[in-house]
Amino acid sequence: NAGVTQTPKFQVLKTGQSMTLQCAQDMNHEYMSWYRQDPGMGLRLIHYSVGAGITDQGEVPNGYNVSRSTTEDFPLRLLSAAPSQTSVYFCASSYSQLAGGFTDTQYFGPGTRLTVL
Amino acid sequence: KQEVTQIPAALSVPEGENLVLNCSFTDSAIYNLQWFRQDPGKGLTSLLLIQSSQREQTSGRLNASLDKSSGRSTLYIAASQPGDSATYLCAVSTGANSKLTFGKGITLSVRP
Numbered sequence: 578n579a580g581v582t583q584t585p586k587f588q589v590l591k592t593g594q595s596m597t598l599q600c601a602q603d604m605n606h607e608y609m610s611w612y613r614q615d616p617g618m619g620l621r622l623i624h625y626s627v628g629a630g631i632t633d634q635g636e637v638p639n640g641y642n643v644s645r646s647t648t649e650d651f652p653l654r655l656l657s658a659a660p661s662q663t664s665v666y667f668c669a670s671s672y673s674q675l676a677g678g679f680t681d682t683q684y685f686g687p688g689t690r691l692t693v694l
Numbered sequence: 695k696q697e698v699t700q701i702p703a704a705l706s707v708p709e710g711e712n713l714v715l716n717c718s719f720t721d722s723a724i725y726n727l728q729w730f731r732q733d734p735g736k737g738l739t740s741l742l743l744i745q746s747s748q749r750e751q752t753s754g755r756l757n758a759s760l761d762k763s764s765g766r767s768t769l770y771i772a773a774s775q776p777g778d779s780a781t782y783l784c785a786v787s788t789g790a791n792s793k794l795t796f797g798k799g800i801t802l803s804v805r806p
Binding site (some may be wrong): 610612617618622625635667669681682683684687 | 728
């Protein structure tokens with residue numbers, strides 16, 4: 578298993594540009610999420626998905642869009658990049674048995690370092 | 695709103711010491727608590743997960759305990775080694791939807 582993969586590893590954008598950060602997992606996990614990590618702020622949840630076709634907002638969703646058309650993929654779209662979106666972005670996935678309230682270990686990807694000029 | 699606190703932010707110890715990393719959270723209604731390790735420039739690696747019904751979990755030299763009622767968890771590292779140098783993050787899940795709330799982490803340096 579490759580686990581959770583993210584592309585690209587690094588990206589530089591100009592203000593106003595758009596781009597999509599890719600995330601894929603091969604563990605058949607239902608739950609996937611996106612976090613951003615900033616110095617002094619820790620990791621904060623952007624968006625998450627509990628299964629294909631279902632997404633919801635996290636703590637800091639403004640400026641980001643997501644969709645989940647397959648179990649494997651959960652892309653994060655920046656519609657109009659701003660310098661405040663300079664950060665390291667992590668995708669995570671886990672098995673989650675929602676009915677029983679059971680959640681399993683979360684697996685993180687290696688991250689995408691994004692700089693917005 | 696759930697808040698997770700890890701103090702101190704940084705810790706430096708000589709090799710061989712047994713050490714305890716602390717984590718506290720404000721809302722005791724959690725589903726589980728996870729400890730992660732993050733090396734510089736890398737992603738997060740899960741070390742231990744404790745379900746809300748459990749009191750502790752062990753993996754090798756690591757032992758994590760959970761006291762839900764007091765909102766505390768500790769990560770015990772036995773016989774620390776320079777390879778243990780990393781940032782250790784604590785995170786709690788407060789819903790069946792697996793959303794995690796993270797602490798800011800403790801950066802550990804183990805001196806040879």
